Amino acid sequence: MFLQLDRVRLHYPDRAAGAAAVDVASLALQAGQLGVLIGPSGCGKTSLLRLIAGLERPDQGQIRIGDDVLADAATGHHLAPEQRRIGMVFQDYALFPHLSVADNVAFGIRHLPRGERRQRVEQMLALVGLGHTAKRAPHQLSGGQQQRIALARALAPQPRLLLLDEPFSSLDVDLRERLAQELRAILKSTGTTALFVTHDQLEAFALGDVIGVMHRGRLEQWDDPYTLYHRPASRFVAGFIGHGVFAPARIVDCDGHPCVHTPLGELDDVAECPLPEAFPGGECDVLLRADDIVHDDASPVKARIERKAFRGSEFLYTLRLASGEQVLAHVPSHHDHQVGEWIGIRAEVDHVVTFRREAA
Incomplete structure (x- = not known):
């Protein structure tokens, strides 16, 4: 397995006693797979993403990518976020307004030689179908275009894992469905391993090779979409899906x-x-x-x-x-x-x- 979480738990100090944001969650994602976390608001899916990114430390359990241990509560080991080679795409795009589209994409690869950096930017913009926007400012683009630029920026450093936190939540329904299909095609073409968070079931089924349903911090089921729909593992999953x-x-x-x-x-x-x-x-x-x-x-x-x-x-x-x-x-x-x-x-x-x- 590529990404593996083993009985991971997270409790925020300001929460009620015993109420875990993430409660002994385990999952595995193979290289090149697209996973999706879905569930009602406050169920813990974004907290789980933050644990993988290194923005939170687990109280229990272990997180690994291949043989590389990212976090282990038992030993206290915690690899810093910037050392994990994980890319992130947020729901608000987080593009820099004072930089051009090309400079936004190049932001995470400034260590590369100029020629190689320019070539990588061109490749990424072509990948998302926006090569003609290189010199524009982010505010000159539509919401869907800005989201694709955010994706190009995240993919430019060639992360070993991509995390996406409700990347389409601010877009209209029709655009979300189309972008979800486009995004899946882009990530599959690059062999990128990715984990999404969404609240939209149609989006989850359009994107995911494997889908996890969370409820009150617990990962109720982690399965392929067909099994999740036709063989729900719990009453909550059965009632939540479809x-x-x-x-x-x-x-x-x-x-x-x-x-x-x-x-x-x-x-x-x-x-x-x-x-x-x-x-x-x-x-x-x-x-x-x-x-x-x-x-x-x-x-x-x-x-x-x-x-x-x-x-x-x-x-x-x-x-x-x-x-x-x-x-x-x-x-x-x-x-x-x-x-x-x-x-x-x-x-x-x-x-x-x-x-x-x-x-x-």
């Missing part, structure tokens, strides 16, 4: 194979369904995502539309079953039903995700 609800269910034996009784009917022939004895009496909560619910007027199961959100190609309907349970559904936008209307729905669940029943 659009879905938990519905009461019961796992029973159906002619030698397990099936799940839900408010939308019986789910059978599903992959990796838990056995009935996985929960007391088979009673559990099943995760029903919006993409598990299909609009079908012929279905005997009906639900009342409580809310609708137009998303261009589809609506996100919030529905209430006659039995009282709430579910969500993605419905093609040409099915434009009104709030209060009853529609037919059915469940199509390929990945059954269940957790212990929670009290109402």
